[in-house]
Amino acid sequence: MVDPFASRPSPKLIFGNGALSKLSDAVREIGVTSVLLVTDKGIVKAGHVINAQSILESAGIRVHIYDEVSENPTESDAARCCAAATELQFEGIVALGGGSSMDTAKACNFLLTNGGKMSDYHGYGKANKPFLPFVAIPTTAGTGSECQSYALVSRESSHEKMACGDPKALARVAILDPDITDSQPLPVAVQTGIDALAHALEASVSTRRTELSAMYSEAAFRHIARAIDDIVDCSVRGDDRGHMLLGASLSGLAIENSMLGAAHASANPLTARYNVIHGRAVAIMLPHVMHFNEADPEAAKIYVRYSNILRETGISRKPLIDWVADLVGRLELPEITADASDIDKLAAAAALQWTGQFNPRPLEVKDFVDLYRAAFALPKPA
Ligand SMILES: [Fe+2]
Missing domain, CATH: 1.20.1090.10 (Dehydroquinate synthase-like - alpha domain)
Structure with missing residues (x-):
């Protein structure tokens, strides 16, 4: 007998060497013409950010870059990203990096669209308003965060990791390009x-x-x-x-x-x-x-x-x-x-x-x- 189940959706997966070149198609597919690109300084240094930016800009997509992601983001890291983002005009989010960039981008999406602080969303399904559409591009093979609807964010005081999940936080598209993980x-x-x-x-x-x-x-x-x-x-x-x-x-x-x-x-x-x-x-x-x-x-x-x-x-x-x-x-x-x-x-x-x-x-x-x-x-x- 097959036990009953209800599945959780997957992002559209675009896999293959050089798949980053499909980024502008992915962003168009999610229906936006301007994005916030969330990343860290190491990814900038590796040259991936400039590549992603030129792919997007040559397709007429406006790009704002937030490259202040820190490892194992805390509630205040998430709030800092959100504060920077509120100054900018954009319609969608792209995360480019390891698990910390994915988590920060998702956390920023919670706060930008639903307000409050990350501990308000500890658990699953506590956000009511729609999220901005989101594309995830992992540069490390590990967390699988690009396929998950949870942002892992640490509490400031205890360093306890809070899993803040919502079906709306899932990426619409994940670009899986093994060439990018060469820099890992x-x-x-x-x-x-x-x-x-x-x-x-x-x-x-x-x-x-x-x-x-x-x-x-x-x-x-x-x-x-x-x-x-x-x-x-x-x-x-x-x-x-x-x-x-x-x-x-x-x-x-x-x-x-x-x-x-x-x-x-x-x-x-x-x-x-x-x-x-x-x-x-x-x-x-x-x-x-x-x-x-x-x-x-x-x-x-x-x-x-x-x-x-x-x-x-x-x-x-x-x-x-x-x-x-x-x-x-x-x-x-x-x-x-x-x-x-x-x-x-x-x-x-x-x-x-x-x-x-x-x-x-x-x-x-x-x-x-x-x-x-x-x-x-x-x-x-x-
Ligand atoms: Fe793990």
Whole structure:
């Protein structure tokens, strides 16, 4: 029997080497003749902004540039972008950059069109007025934010990440150009690539999974698994960047349709407390969470199916979890020194994470304690 489901929409995806050249067509398609281009200084330096600007301007589209995006945007970063934008006249938004540019552009869209502050939109579907049409162009293969209707914005005081979602925040078009991701430094590609893999794997077993999200997860996994070995070894070859970019976006659609799980719930407190970069924090936790999830018979079946994909495609003869643990073991991960009281605090914070609710096995604080002890190679308390 097929369980009932209601799908969340996808942006129109324009994929291919050189796809950036289709930007003016995409902007015309969303019905606007002037845009705010939201980006960061690194993307300006890499030359992508001037390329995008000249593509748009040569098609008669007016461009205003906001290049003040900071990493892991906070509520005040979102407010700053909105304040700059209110001084300008434009009809649509283009985000060009990594997850932070996507999040800032989406957050700016919330505030410009609906007012207030980002914490007003924490959750899903709290904005009433229409949004400006939005085109997303990722320059990193990882977050999949270009395919999601959530802006992730940190609270100023606690650094807690708020997921602010609304169906109107979704990009109408996402341009996926592997050539643009060439400028992504390899260490960034490694950690965002592992994050994208974790998105596919967590979404595949989420309690919210549907027929459609399972298709996205599996397709994402197939693309990412083909390239991630090379990425982790910093030896990018052939179509690796294309597989990673498409895989990351399909993972984004899988999350949009099914949510994540306990690897993200337990990774977020590591980022908040020890400033561990998101992809690395997820990498630290992922194999341990998968071992925990294996006790769920349905999750175990899905892991076996993915192990078969690895074997049939000649990628690895290892079972899925061993293959993931091997990838993680080859990363440079930070040493975290945590005592029992640190672990108790981390576990309490992890248990409050919204995304943990969708893990195939429910977790209590004591389960997170065990996961952190396993991740930090500490013995279980007597
Ligand atoms: Fe993630």
